[in-house]
Amino acid sequence: MATTQTQRLGIFLALALVMAATRVHLSLFHHDVWDASWGIFFLAGFWLRGSVRWAFPLLMAEAVLVDYLVISNQGINFWDHYCVSAAYWFLVPSYFSLWMGGSWMARQKAGLNLRGLGLAAVAVLASFAACYVISNGSFYWLSSSVPQPRSVAAWLSNLGDWYLFFLQTMALYVALGLVVHALVVQLGRTLNDADSSKLSR
Secondary structure (H helix, E strand, O other): OOOOHHHHHHHHHHHHHHHHHHHOOOOOOOOOOOOOHHHHHHHHHHHOHHHHHHHHHHHHHHHHHHHHHHHHHOOOOHHHOOOOOHHHHHHHHHHHHHHHHHHHHHHOOOOOOHHHHHHHHHHHHHHHHHHHHHHHHHHHHHOOOOOOOOOHHHHHHHHHHHHHHHHHHHHHHHHHHHHHHHHHHHHHHHHHHHHHHHHOO
16 A cells, blocks of 8 residues: 555565564464564565465565574474475465455555444454365374374364464554554645645635
8 A cells, every 4th residue: 555665665664573582482382472463464465466476476485484484493404394395385375365356455445434443353264264174184184293183173263263262363463563554644634734834824
């Protein structure tokens, strides 16, 4: 939704910084700060919809680089880590579904009203569900860290175990982002009104 390349770059850098600062906490069981990655990809799709060709690959590369650095600093080979397997590459379509959710929301051009909140909820829930099923499903069925035997029933149970945790985390960051968006929009309107009143004098 940013209109100039400078604005897009500024937004990208801010999002990249937040993701780097929060993604370093890889363990699901020792969160000092919850990973903002899912919310970041959604907000990037919302704010940088027209920049998908460069912004999405760069954010994706950052996510992989942070994972690599954190795992390597633990003295573990990257591919030996519990969270890394052939399923790791499914993060690309997983995160892209979040980007598409934010991009769809931007295309609706909803205002800061009840309709806008409703569209935001639909976009978050739909893109989250797609991301969660792809990432969780690929990990369950492809990762050697998941014990055998595997079954659809056990996978569905696993889906339920983590669903609310990941949804709450993503929703928190998206909500914070949308609050910042609303404040910036309101500030812009106030400044425009002030400039208009000066010109009319």
